[in-house]
Amino acid sequence: MTQIPPTFPTIKGKTGLSIMGIVKILIPILLFLPIPSFSSINLKVISNILEVNISGIWNLERSKNYIPIPEIRGIEIKEARLWWLFWLGILFTLSTLANLTVIPYLLRSLFDDFFDTIFSLGIILTFLTLSIGLIVLFFRIKKYSLLLYTSSVNYFLFYDRRDHANIEKFKDNIFILREQLITSIKEKEIIYPHRRSEIK
Numbered sequence: 001m002t003q004i005p006p007t008f009p010t011i012k013g014k015t016g017l018s019i020m021g022i023v024k025i026l027i028p029i030l031l032f033l034p035i036p037s038f039s040s041i042n043l044k045v046i047s048n049i050l051e052v053n054i055s056g057i058w059n060l061e062r063s064k065n066y067i068p069i070p071e072i073r074g075i076e077i078k079e080a081r082l083w084w085l086f087w088l089g090i091l092f093t094l095s096t097l098a099n100l101t102v103i104p105y106l107l108r109s110l111f112d113d114f115f116d117t118i119f120s121l122g123i124i125l126t127f128l129t130l131s132i133g134l135i136v137l138f139f140r141i142k143k144y145s146l147l148l149y150t151s152s153v154n155y156f157l158f159y160d161r162r163d164h165a166n167i168e169k170f171k172d173n174i175f176i177l178r179e180q181l182i183t184s185i186k187e188k189e190i191i192y193p194h195r196r197s198e199i200k
Contacts, residue, residue, distance in 0.1 A: 007173070008044070008045040008169075008170060008173055008174075009169060009170055010042060010043070010044045011042065011043040011044075011146070011157065011166065011167065012041075012042050012159070013040070013146070013157040013158050013159040013160070013163075014038075014039065014040060015039040015041045015054060015157065015158075016145060016156030016157065016158055038056070039054055039055060039056050039057065039061075040055045041053065041055075041157050043148070043155075043157070043170070045069070045174070045177070048068060048177070048181055049066050049068060050066070050067045050068075050069060050072065050174075051064065051065075051066055052064065052065040052066075052067065052155060065153070067150050067152075069174065069177050069181055070178055070181050070182055070185070071150050071151045072148065072149070072150050072174060073149045073150060073151055074149040075146065075147070075148055075171045075174060075175075076147040077147075077167060077168070077171065078144070078145045078146075078147065079143070080142065080143050080145065081138055081139075081141070081143075082137075082138060082142075082143060083138075085134050085135070085137050085138040085141070086134070086135060086138040088134050089131045089132075089133075089134030089135035089138060090131075090135075091131075092128075092130045092131035092134065093131040093135075095127050095131075096127040096128045096131055099123075099124045142161070143158060144158065144159050144160070144161050144163075144164060145157060145158050145159070146159060146167055146171075
């Protein structure tokens, strides 16, 4: 019986890269943390081939890769927090706590040096507001990503939360089509064993 191939939405997003440089030394937990780059990536299925289009910033560089669906080894869908927001919030919190000890002194000198005291209190309140805001953002913001593993190369794609349903559909249909193609290849190998090398 002829199997009907599934339909695929076109997946669009940003490619991922890893944080490099001094940040890895200052905050080891950020080692190899993927972040979105300026390049865009589109995944599109054409017949039995996955077409991967990558465009650099301002479209100065472009590349197209074509991967047979059976070559896809796995798909990983991730939701992750922005840990740099958390650690920056902690840094501002520690700075605020270090300055809290001078508040009694500042209040006593309020009338002696009014403007300097108000300025110092303003800095402390600003640091406190920033620390609270960054930690709140850490718990509210997520990054959504898709990792595509193939036998030759892997792709990392950041996508918008509104595209999550399309991502799930894409993932399910990739595996359905992959299973259909592998089954078809095995059936041809059984029927035409002398043509096995040609089929592969």
